[in-house]
Amino acid sequence: MEIRFILEEIYSFQNLVPPVKINGIRIELSEIENTLSSFADIKQCAVVVVNDNNIEIKKSKKHLVAYYVSKNNEEIGKDLMVDYLAEKLPMHMVPKLIIHIRDVLPLTSHGKLDQKALPKPNFALQMNDYIAPRSLLEEKICFIWEDMLGVPTVGINDDFFMLGGDSIILMQLTTRMRDELNLNISVKDIFTQRSIKKLSALLVEQNGEALLKEQFNGHHRKRNFNGDNVASSGLLPIQKYYFAQDVEMLSAWKQTFTIKAPHSLNLETLKTALGKLFTRHGAFRLRFKLDENNDYIQYYADPDVLNNFDVKILSDSQEELKETLQESLNQFNVQTGPLFCVCYQSGFSDGTSRLVFSMHHLIVDTVSWRIICRDLERLYKGFALNKWQSATYLQWVNAVKTYYANNCSETERQYWQEVAHRTKEFNRKIADLFFNLEAVKTTTVVFSLSTEHTEHLLRNCPQVYEVKRIDTLLLTALSRALNILTNLQVNYVTLEGHGREADFDQELDVSDTVGWFTTMFPIELISTADNDLEQDARNIKKVIEAELLNNGLGYGPLFGYHKNVPRICFNYLGQFNKNTTQKLDAWALV
Numbered sequence: 001m002e003i004r005f006i007l008e009e010i011y012s013f014q015n016l017v018p019p020v021k022i023n024g025i026r027i028e029l030s031e032i033e034n035t036l037s038s039f040a041d042i043k044q045c046a047v048v049v050v051n052d053n054n055i056e057i058k059k060s061k062k063h064l065v066a067y068y069v070s071k072n073n074e075e076i077g078k079d080l081m082v083d084y085l086a087e088k089l090p091m092h093m094v095p096k097l098i099i100h101i102r103d104v105l106p107l108t109s110h111g112k113l114d115q116k117a118l119p120k121p122n123f124a125l126q127m128n129d130y131i132a133p134r135s136l137l138e139e140k141i142c143f144i145w146e147d148m149l150g151v152p153t154v155g156i157n158d159d160f161f162m163l164g165g166d167s168i169i170l171m172q173l174t175t176r177m178r179d180e181l182n183l184n185i186s187v188k189d190i191f192t193q194r195s196i197k198k199l200s201a202l203l204v205e206q207n208g209e210a211l212l213k214e215q216f217n218g219h220h221r222k223r224n225f226n227g228d229n230v231a232s233s234g235l236l237p238i239q240k241y242y243f244a245q246d247v248e249m250l251s252a253w254k255q256t257f258t259i260k261a262p263h264s265l266n267l268e269t270l271k272t273a274l275g276k277l278f279t280r281h282g283a284f285r286l287r288f289k290l291d292e293n294n295d296y297i298q299y300y301a302d303p304d305v306l307n308n309f310d311v312k313i314l315s316d317s318q319e320e321l322k323e324t325l326q327e328s329l330n331q332f333n334v335q336t337g338p339l340f341c342v343c344y345q346s347g348f349s350d351g352t353s354r355l356v357f358s359m360h361h362l363i364v365d366t367v368s369w370r371i372i373c374r375d376l377e378r379l380y381k382g383f384a385l386n387k388w389q390s391a392t393y394l395q396w397v398n399a400v401k402t403y404y405a406n407n408c409s410e411t412e413r414q415y416w417q418e419v420a421h422r423t424k425e426f427n428r429k430i431a432d433l434f435f436n437l438e439a440v441k442t443t444t445v446v447f448s449l450s451t452e453h454t455e456h457l458l459r460n461c462p463q464v465y466e467v468k469r470i471d472t473l474l475l476t477a478l479s480r481a482l483n484i485l486t487n488l489q490v491n492y493v494t495l496e497g498h499g500r501e502a503d504f505d506q507e508l509d510v511s512d513t514v515g516w517f518t519t520m521f522p523i524e525l526i527s528t529a530d531n532d533l534e535q536d537a538r539n540i541k542k543v544i545e546a547e548l549l550n551n552g553l554g555y556g557p558l559f560g561y562h563k564n565v566p567r568i569c570f571n572y573l574g575q576f577n578k579n580t581t582q583k584l585d586a587w588a589l590v
Helices: 003-012 029-037 078-088 136-149 167-181 187-193 196-207 209-215 237-243 267-280 318-331 366-380 393-407 410-433 451-464 470-486 533-547 555-559
Strands: 020-022 025-027 042-051 062-070 097-100 254-261 286-290 296-300 312-314 340-345 353-360 490-497 519-526 569-571
Touching: 020 062, 029 042, 029 062, 029 078, 078 097, 136 167, 136 196, 167 187, 167 366, 187 196, 237 296, 237 519, 237 555, 254 366, 267 340, 267 366, 296 393, 312 318, 318 340, 318 353, 353 366, 393 555, 410 470, 410 490, 410 519, 410 555, 451 470, 470 490, 470 519, 470 533, 470 569, 519 533, 519 555
Parallel strands: 062 097, 312 340, 490 569
Antiparallel strands: 020 025, 042 062, 254 353, 286 296, 340 353, 490 519
């Protein structure tokens, strides 16, 4: 596929010419007017865009202002109208000010709205869009959100996804809130409540006003997995997919990531911290063996297997690092270990140092990078990790296997059966179109968007198209590119997910667990015949935000990954180092 198709479609999200733009967001004024006019006591109304030149206002200088005439000429409560509009419109379409006018809206001689004759709004007398926290709980949550999302100021009504959040940041945020607040907060709580005001209200409802004050220093969780022990288990579908590959390909399945520390590290302190990290996360001790049926199973080796683990001390030479990593990779052994190595690099001109982890893919994924970075930094600096642990990797593996063997709903089973059938037919069409696909020359293409375009995609575009996930829009771009390539309006791709979300067990939380959780499943991409970008986005949104059961977890256990998955794969890794307001001595993935 020519990558330019995708690049052009990504930019098309930003190149539409809307009737009105505020903060880069397309606004249909007529839609707001129609909604406001449906309010029972409204006789006339108009919505305009007004520039606010008050330098104390931190938000955009452009604001939506609504003017209305009531049926009885009396002023209507602003809160009533705001609540009414908020129920029917996205928040970015709710006017900042709503101003009452007596008798009739002013018109020009041509019968159009005379904006010059409208009363000028006084923004200085109005409350800012930002609403400050009202309690210690809300204040603490606001601070955490600001830090994790890289937003200077977060108000209690701000929407998590509209601030640029995604599902991976959501897991990190959940873990941090548990650590710092010691409250029973789930990923689903934040996902469904979306604002700090609603989230804090839910926490108060769950825990009670009096108990809430104590919980900042106590621990109240539904379930602590620290005492739950699973010695061995089968494999997740993604691990089975690994062992089904050609032997020659298996050695390449590793992940390498680098943690940058702002200064040199004490080696003894580092080794102590690593020891505690290995104790915390059993994935470092995973081993694999064949059972009596000649199927691979996985188990935890004895904790003392890592007692003699040695950190490789290197200079800042990239060549030396490359050679060391290759030597370590050659020693990886899924049955006896080791399955990872750690290198420490120092001597950089800026005084910083590096920790380079190279790990077999069987025991790690990209979400795990973040967990390892965060936990190792805390341990090195002398902080204890939260004693309330999430589920272990093998607990998750067994839970997934048990659910889909015994308790999977017929609705979910039938859904994936139909998807699998349609995917098989699609693969046949593609094989006819590209019959010599194996012989086609392949090229690796890398492109990047500017910081400005990236921020626009993350913050503004989801609001315009009313989607929760940025990957909905990226998939829309891919859908339109495939339409050009295949000349098919319906295409299928394999979507990779981080695999840590499922509704079948609300208490089985693995947001803080190291391991390889990746899921893969086919999804349908529908492109409209008339190239309607908004409808294309709605089609994708319907599939991945509404119809997808258990976030795609079920396809693997029910059908496996070794055949019939589409050849084109989409994988969104999330945002790295999003918390731009972090302290100067913080460690970071680079």
